[in-house]
């Protein structure tokens with residue numbers, strides 16, 4: 001793929017990388033853009049100054065949410081190198097999401113090339129403070145101006161980036177999670193396995209409800225019986241029960257997380273039995289009361305792992321490991337972040353130097 005570079009007229013002043021970067025607050029100077037039209041396919045790939053997108057009010061994405069996205073990071077190592085973590089997994093997942101939403105595939109090699117070239121252009125935006133990174137957000141949406149519900153005839157694929165601060169400035173911090181027993185996120189045959197904006201639109205109410213009760217996140221149950229645990233808002237979830245690991249299977253309703261896959265590989269390598277199977281919320285709560293629910297943690301690109309200190313389901317509350325970060329959770333965090341920031345040997349060949 002040929003990527004045209006259009007130099008920006010002026011560059012922004014960068015935020016203080018040692019201060020509070022937060023998440024998604026400061027976009028970098030440039031973005032990658034590519035257009036797709038029926039007949040022509042992908043064309044006009046370019047890296048240009050970040051600016052607003054102009055869309056017709058009747059544009060398909062604004063009405064029918066034909067949109068998919070991805071999320072990955074660029075990490076700066078102690079030697080100053082920049083590396084990506086398993087970007088091919090994001091490229092492939094986006095193709096799967098797009099298939100489900102009747103959107104064109106952006107080829108895997110082009111996806112990786114676009115991410116790499118944009119990160120190279122924005123290399124000075126990759127922060128070097130411990131645990132900071134450059135978050136990369138590829139996304140695609142239907143641009144056709146038309147109110148009819150159909151597969152659109154034009155799309156835009158874009159990539160934007162923002163430096164993000166340490167997720168845990170003071171160490172891993174367990175969260176309280178509310179098990180949602182009324183609303184559902186995904187059903188079999190639906191779009192649960194895709195990273196599409198629509199999935200999130202439908203989940204915000206659950207998040208609001210949880211926050212009202214003093215909980216940070218929602219644990220979603222399966223959409224049919226509301227019986228089996230599936231995943232958390234933006235993370236997959238794992239349970240350590242009696243020394244073994246349990247997580248929901250990838251069967252169409254759960255997002256196939258890159259972090260989830262990496263954790264399973266590491267856990268198996270360490271000799272843990274990992275069950276990718278349906279587990280009833282009743283089983284989890286009972287294990288909690290029987291003292292067998294040793295650790296619970298979410299997995300995702302943003303936080304890597306997020307220890308869970310408390311689960312509330314209906315009127316039942318279970319406190320996990322005294323609301324402290326479990327030993328295995330901490331070890332997984334140290335191992336994966338060690339690989340991502342280049343402090344540990346990358347024996348799985350997961351990192352890609354930019």
Ligand SMILES: *Cc1c(COP(=O)(O)O)cnc(C)c1O
Pocket residue numbers: 071195231232233234235236255256257258259260299300301302
């Ligand atoms: C992105 C996402 C995850 C985590 O995926 P990673 O590839 O590990 O970042 C989990 N669940 C949902 C719903 C997501 O959107």
